[in-house]
Amino acid sequence: MRLALIVEYDGTDFSGSQFQLNARTVQGVLEDAATTIFGSQTGRIRMASRTDAGVHAVGQVASLDAVTEMSHGEIRNAMNGNLSEDVCVRLARSVPADFDPRRAAIAREYRYVINDGPVPTPTRRRHEYHVHRPLDDVAMADCAQAFIGVHDFTSFAAASIDGGSNVRDVETANIRRTDDGRIVFDIRANAFVRQQIRRMVATLVAVGSGSRTKEWVASLVATPRRDGATQNAPPQGLTLQRVVYEINFEREPPLD
Missing domain, CATH: 3.30.70.660 (Pseudouridine synthase I, catalytic domain, C-terminal subdomain)
Structure with missing residues (x-):
C-alpha cells in the first residue's frame, strides 16, 4: 500500500528535510525507520515540502510504500519506536497508489x-x-x-x-x-x-x-x-x- 505520513520535527539538529549523503536529514531518518520495519522494498520516501536546516514542521507530509498487514495506528507506532525524540509520525493513512505528496499539494x-x-x-x-x-x-x-x-x-x-x-x-x-x-x-x-x-x-x-x-x-x-x-x-x-x-x-x- 501507499501511505501518507504526517510528520512533526524539530529541525535544529537536521541538515534539512531532503536526503543528503553524510548528513542527518528528516527524509534519511524516516527511510532508516521504514527499512527497519518493512525491509528494503519500501524505497525512497517522498516529501511534500523542502525545509532548510534548522526549520521545523508540525504538518510535513511524506509518502511511503510498504507491503504490510499492520493497521494505520500500528504503522505510526512502529515508525515512532524507531525514530529519535526530535521527529515523530503523527498520523498514517492509506492513499491512492499514484499519490505524490509534492505534486498533489494545493x-x-x-x-x-x-x-x-x-x-x-x-x-x-x-x-x-x-x-x-x-x-x-x-x-x-x-x-x-x-x-x-x-x-x-x-x-x-x-x-x-x-x-x-x-x-x-x-x-x-x-x-x-x-x-x-x-x-x-x-x-x-x-x-x-x-x-x-x-x-x-x-x-x-x-x-x-x-x-x-x-x-x-x-x-x-x-x-x-x-x-x-x-x-x-x-x-x-x-x-x-x-x-x-x-x-x-x-x-x-x-x-x-
Whole structure:
C-alpha cells in the first residue's frame, strides 16, 4: 500500500528535510525507520515540502510504500519506536497508489515567529528569531499585503538549482502580535521558491525597524530582480504548519 505520513520535527539538529549523503536529514531518518520495519522494498520516501536546516514542521507530509498487514495506528507506532525524540509520525493513512505528496499539494502554510522584546527567551531560542530592537508590527502587517497574489518572486529567491519558474500564488500573508508580545507571520501559497519566506521576513523586519519602506518592498514584488531581498532571516523562527490536499488526512478514518 501507499501511505501518507504526517510528520512533526524539530529541525535544529537536521541538515534539512531532503536526503543528503553524510548528513542527518528528516527524509534519511524516516527511510532508516521504514527499512527497519518493512525491509528494503519500501524505497525512497517522498516529501511534500523542502525545509532548510534548522526549520521545523508540525504538518510535513511524506509518502511511503510498504507491503504490510499492520493497521494505520500500528504503522505510526512502529515508525515512532524507531525514530529519535526530535521527529515523530503523527498520523498514517492509506492513499491512492499514484499519490505524490509534492505534486498533489494545493497549498502550503508556514509560520514565522519573532521576539522583539528587550531580552531573548532561552527556552524558545530554537523556535523564534530574537530581534534586538522593537518593531512596528502595524507597518509590517501593512507591508505584507504586497506579497498577496500571483507574482514572480525572483527578488526573494535563492539561486535555483533547476532554473524553474519563480512565479507563485500567495493566498494570505498576515502579521499579528500575540498576547505574549511575539510577532507572528502566517503565510499560505500554492508553493514557495527556495528561501522565499525567510527573505520576506528579513524585509518585513527592515520595514518594522524603519530602515526600509513599504514602497521598497512593493518594488521588489513589482520588479523581480536577483539583487533584491538578499538578506535571510534565521531558520529557527520558521515552521511548516500544514500541507493542504483535496483529501483531508486528519478526517480520514483509520483502519485501527
